[in-house]
Amino acid sequence: MLWIPIDRSLDIPLIRQVYQQIRERILKGELQAGEKLPSTRELSGELKVSRNVILEAYDQLLAEGFLTSRTGSGTFVGEGTFLEQPKKTPLFHAFNLEDDRNEDNHVINFRSGIPALDLFPRKTWAKLSHAVWNDTSNAMFGYDIPEGRPELRQVLSRYLLKTRGVNCHPEQIVITSGATQALMLVSKLLLSPDDTVVMEDPITDDIQTIFTTTGSSLYPIPVDEYGMKTSLLPLHTNPKFVFVTPSHQFPLGGTLPIQRRIQLIEYSRKMNCYVVEDDYDSEFRYEGSPVSSLQGLEPDRVLYIGSFSKILSPALRIGYLILPLHLVEKCRRLKWFSDLHTPSVDQLILTRFIDDGYLERHIIKMKKIYKKRRDFLIDCINTTFSNKVTICGYSTGLHLILELQDFHFSIQVLKQIEQAGVKVYPVEDHTIEKGNHSNRIILGYGHLNNEEIKEGITRLYNVIYTC
Ligand SMILES: Cc1ncc(COP(=O)(O)O)c(C=O)c1O
The missing domain is CATH 1.10.10.10 (Winged helix-like DNA-binding domain superfamily/Winged helix DNA-binding domain)
Structure with a gap:
């Protein structure tokens, strides 16, 4: 039947x-x-x-x-009524997005760039959110302008001048869905097939992908403890732009000294190209004095990218792109055709958060917490590994680099580490020229407590020294 x-x-x-x-x-x-x-x-x-x-x-x-x-x-x-069903393909079959959230409690995940999620200023955010939703005009529930709320751009231009020496008019700011969208807009704005981008090597693999999907090629410049080796900038090729993370090189952690910054600006003038400065996590500097932005040195040539992902939460998806004036109109158009605009009400809540001084207080508080976590991680590494390892790139940000001598973090070793309940990230995943960093891993600590850090380092040591 x-x-x-x-x-x-x-x-x-x-x-x-x-x-x-x-x-x-x-x-x-x-x-x-x-x-x-x-x-x-x-x-x-x-x-x-x-x-x-x-x-x-x-x-x-x-x-x-x-x-x-x-x-x-x-x-x-009836005859001829069967239609062969296409094989079900997984949603992201061509592009495997790894879900790295720390949801398996047994795995200690040293993923980089994750702030302490439990310390997000929930109460303040909820209070401001409540006020904004109540007070805002009905117009705010309609379509908005692509460059973002003028109130936020106004507040940002003041804040960035004060904290990062960024020299811009609010009209030069486009609010984006995080730094990632800003990078996407930059690539659409400036790149065509066969163009060249000069960039740090290693550098976040996602950023490499964003640039190469335009058909452009990457010209890698090696990085040392001070960031990009600007003496190696190529004169035989005409790049569209040089991409740098000068405040805190990702992943190796160096801060570009003023001499190299000047060399870079001089290079861009000589080659008549832009510089794209990704200032993704400059706020948490624990040692040395902060270095002002590159943008402040040459506002007509530097495109500046920032994000609230590390100082507040990556879930907010709010970042910004600051452009020389002549590029703004084209960028507004691109942003419009990308997603019309970033959610207006969220922008207004953020405006209030900055304007009422909460952001600065939050950064001061978090900096102390992250410094303690960083110091604890360094202590743990030193006591567990004694003098068998080198730690670098720890002066800023939410991660550091662990370097082992004569060791290779192969796929096999990384698998064993994961099986032992720790997830670490090889620097080699972010290299353009392969093979130079296989003894280094990235350890993100912003979201981990002392217990997790200690246990994670012990597990890591046990795997490495039984390999
Ligand atoms: C160097 C660098 N820039 C930008 C981003 C992207 O940040 P967002 O969450 O703002 O898109 C990341 C991500 O961690 C990053 O490592």
């Missing part, structure tokens, strides 16, 4: 439910050509519906050719 589940609580008429389910089974080949269907009387009895329901459903299927009827013999599935 043919079993068709009928749901009387649905708004869908019974005839439609019967028709659809038989049709679907025929298309999928579950009911095959030539197969006999139960009589209308049998099926109506089985499904406890009136015979008319089945009669009408069958009539419809007969009219569409899914069924045929032979007088005196019954109703059969």
Whole structure:
């Protein structure tokens, strides 16, 4: 007997439910050509519906050719009604997005760039959010302008001048969905196939991908403990721009000294190219004095990118791109055709958060906490590994680099580390020229407490020294 589940609580008429389910089974080949269907009387009895329901459903299927009827013999599935179903492919089959959130409590995940999520200023955010949702004009619930709320751009230009020496008018700011969208906009704005981007090597693999998807190629410049080795900038190739993370090189952690900054600006003038400065986590500097932005040195040539992902939360998806004036209009258009604009109300909440002084207080508080976590991690590494390792890139940010001598973090070793309940990230994943950093891993600590840090380092040591 043919079993068709009928749901009387649905708004869908019974005839439609019967028709659809038989049709679907025929298309999928579950009911095959030539197969006999139960009589209308049998099926109506089985499904406890009136015979008319089945009669009408069958009539419809007969009219569409899914069924045929032979007088005196019954109703059969028609020929040529099977449609091969495409194989179900996973949603992200071509691009495997790893879900690295720390949801498995047993795994200690040293992923970089994650702030302390439990210390997000929930109460203040909720209070401001409540006020903004109550006070805001009805217009704020409509479409907005692509460059973002003028209030936020105003507050940002003051804040960035004060804290980062960024020299810009609010009109030069485009609010984005995090630094990632700013990078995407830069690549659409400046790059065409066959262009060249000069960039630090290693550098975040996602950023490499964003630039190369335009058909451009990357010209890698090695990085040392001070960031990009600017003496190696190429004169034989004309790049569209040089990409740098000068405040805190990702991943190696260096801060570009003023001499190299000047060399870089001079290079961009000579080659008539732009510089793209990604200032993604400059706020948490624990040692040495902060160095002002490159943008402040040459506002007409430097595109400056910032983000609230590390100082507040990556879930906010709010960042910004500061452009020389002549690029603003094209960028506004690109932003419009990308996602129209970043959510207006969130921008207003953030404006209040900065304007009322909460952001600065939050940064001061978090800096103390992150410094303690960093110091604890360094202590743990030193006591566990004694003098067998080197620690670098720890003066700023939410991660550091652990370097082992004569050791290779192979796929096999990384798997063993993960099986032991720790996740670490090889620098080699972020290199353009492969093979120079295979003894180094990135250890993000911003989101881990002391217990997790200690346990993670012990597990890591145990795997490495039993390999
Ligand atoms: C160097 C660098 N820039 C930008 C980003 C992206 O940040 P956002 O969350 O603002 O898109 C990252 C991510 O961690 C990063 O490492």
